[in-house]
Amino acid sequence: MQPKVYLAGPEVFLPNAVDIGREKKALCEAYGLIGLFPFDNEIVDEVKGRRDRQIFAANVDMMRQADAAILNLTPFRSPSADVGTVFELGYLIGLGKPVFAYTAVASHLRSRVPGAARKKGGDGWIDRSGLLIEDFDNADNLMIDGALGFVGHEIVRVDAGGKLSDLSGFKICLQLASDTLRVDYAA
Amino acid sequence: MQPKVYLAGPEVFLPNAVDIGREKKALCEAYGLIGLFPFDNEIVDEVKGRRDRQIFAANVDMMRQADAAILNLTPFRSPSADVGTVFELGYLIGLGKPVFAYTAVASHLRSRVPGAARKKGGDGWIDRSGLLIEDFDNADNLMIDGALGFVGHEIVRVDAGGKLSDLSGFKICLQLASDTLRVDYAA
Numbered sequence: 001m002q003p004k005v006y007l008a009g010p011e012v013f014l015p016n017a018v019d020i021g022r023e024k025k026a027l028c029e030a031y032g033l034i035g036l037f038p039f040d041n042e043i044v045d046e047v048k049g050r051r052d053r054q055i056f057a058a059n060v061d062m063m064r065q066a067d068a069a070i071l072n073l074t075p076f077r078s079p080s081a082d083v084g085t086v087f088e089l090g091y092l093i094g095l096g097k098p099v100f101a102y103t104a105v106a107s108h109l110r111s112r113v114p115g116a117a118r119k120k121g122g123d124g125w126i127d128r129s130g131l132l133i134e135d136f137d138n139a140d141n142l143m144i145d146g147a148l149g150f151v152g153h154e155i156v157r158v159d160a161g162g163k164l165s166d167l168s169g170f171k172i173c174l175q176l177a178s179d180t181l182r183v184d185y186a187a
Numbered sequence: 188m189q190p191k192v193y194l195a196g197p198e199v200f201l202p203n204a205v206d207i208g209r210e211k212k213a214l215c216e217a218y219g220l221i222g223l224f225p226f227d228n229e230i231v232d233e234v235k236g237r238r239d240r241q242i243f244a245a246n247v248d249m250m251r252q253a254d255a256a257i258l259n260l261t262p263f264r265s266p267s268a269d270v271g272t273v274f275e276l277g278y279l280i281g282l283g284k285p286v287f288a289y290t291a292v293a294s295h296l297r298s299r300v301p302g303a304a305r306k307k308g309g310d311g312w313i314d315r316s317g318l319l320i321e322d323f324d325n326a327d328n329l330m331i332d333g334a335l336g337f338v339g340h341e342i343v344r345v346d347a348g349g350k351l352s353d354l355s356g357f358k359i360c361l362q363l364a365s366d367t368l369r370v371d372y373a374a
Contacts, residue, residue: 013319052323056333077300077314078265084328086270087277091334094281113264127264131351132200136239141271146243147278164318 003181006063006092007037009072010082011164020165027167031174032183036062063088068097068181070173073140073155074104074164079112080140093147100176101148102169104160108137152180190368193250193279194224196259197269198351207352214354218361219370223249250278255285255368257360260327260342261351262292266299267327280334287363288335289356291347295324339367 005028011020021037028035038059063069069092076082081103092099110116115128125133138145139155148155153176160166192215198207208224215222225246250256256279263269268290279286297303302315312320325332326342335342340363347353364370 010318015317015319017319050323052321052325052329053333053336056329056337059330060333060337077318078267080265080270082328083267083270083273084330086273087328087330087334090274090277090279091281092277094278094283096281130202131197131264132202132204134239136237138239141269141274142239142243143246143271143274146240146247147274149240150243150247 002032002034003067003177003183004034004036004065005177006066006069006088006097007035008069008085008088009164010074010076010085011072012038013076013082014165016165023167024170027171027174031178033174033178033181036066038062059088060091063092063097064095066092066097068177069099070170070177071099071101072103072164072170073101073144074162074166075112075140076164079109079114081144086144089144089147093151098177098180099148099151100153100156100173100180101144102156102158102173103139104158104164104166104169105139105162106157106159109133109140110135189219189221190254190364190370191221191223191252192364193253193256193275193284194222195256195272195275196351197261197263197272198259199225200263200269201352203352210354211357214358214361218365220361220365220368223253225249246275247278250275250284251282253279253284255287255364257357257364258286258288259351259357260288260290260331261349261353262290262299262327263351266296266301268331273331276331276334280338285364285367286335286338287340287343287360287367289343289345289360290326291345291351291353291356292326292349293344293346296320296327297322 007024025035073081110133113133119126125135156169156172158169212222260268297320300314300320306313312322343356343359345356
């Protein structure tokens with residue numbers, strides 16, 4: 001049976017989320033994988049209850065079904081990744097699932113924090129509010145980079161201008177995932 | 188034995204992080220709990236290897252030891268919570284640990300996204316880049332609020348101007364945690 005891969009990322013907030021989801025799922029197939037994409041719109045509106053909690057439960061269910069996941073950690077409305085995707089990263093690692101991740105920026109976190117400056121008379125960097133900025137050449141917070149390093153594959157950084165829908169990092173992760181899950185496919 | 192509670196939050200980036208950590212640990216004691224606070228500075232600099240990965244491993248170790256966690260989800264450098272804390276929330280839920288969380292803002296996520304506007308000719312809200320904004324009266328992304336709701340306690344929202352070091356929400360979470368963990372303490 002083909003392994004199932006959960007596809008997480010902030011592209012669900014783009015106007016063409018459904019098209020991107022379909023494209024990602026088609027790419028998964030080409031690598032011998034089944035992509036599970038959270039098409040929130042598939043949640044039936046008529047069902048009684050809170051729609052947000054239904055989406056939460058559907059996503060959790062998909063993650064539990066998945067054999068692995070590929071996450072899009074491109075910065076979203078901040079110097080860091082989308083918190084929904086980061087929650088899922090943590091959850092999947094807690095469940096012990098193999099994860100792969102990419103970001104459409106090549107830069108390190110510090111370079112993206114507005115007003116980053118060296119701390120006066122000391123080591124390290126701070127932002128305009130005097131809050132410490134991590135300075136480890138990581139793509140994002142050390143827990144995120146650490147998690148990916150821990151499971152064996154550092155975050156794939158692609159210089160694609162932070163475009164949420166860019167798929168070059170995704171394709172590299174697909175290759176890693178199919179190698180790791182030992183899938184036979186005709187590339 | 189007193190239950191151990193992991194204390195997560197972006198206050199580790201404040202200049203007085205160590206003082207806040209000590210204060211939080213002391214409050215835990217008053218509620219019959221042992222607070223585990225990630226004092227990153229305790230990581231010995233002389234140890235060989237990457238310091239960021241040592242901090243990651245130390246935090247993971249603390250979370251695995253913990254019986255529960257209290258997380259500070261106050262917005263950090265964005266409309267949303269600190270991604271490090273959100274990663275930990277996901278991880279702890281994946282491990283099946285009871286979690287409690289608070290934020291020092293009472294507002295919902297949509298109200299904090301810059302340039303939020305109604306979508307022309309349709310339902311819903313978008314930001315200046317045309318990206319969808321969730322509109323569920325949640326404190327943050329639906330995966331975050333959903334996770335807390337799922338484990339039984341919604342995010343505690345306190346109107347404290349987004350002050351990262353505010354402890355009023357933390358105290359409410361301590362009460363919830365000690366009730367849930369059935370701790371006897373003299374309040």
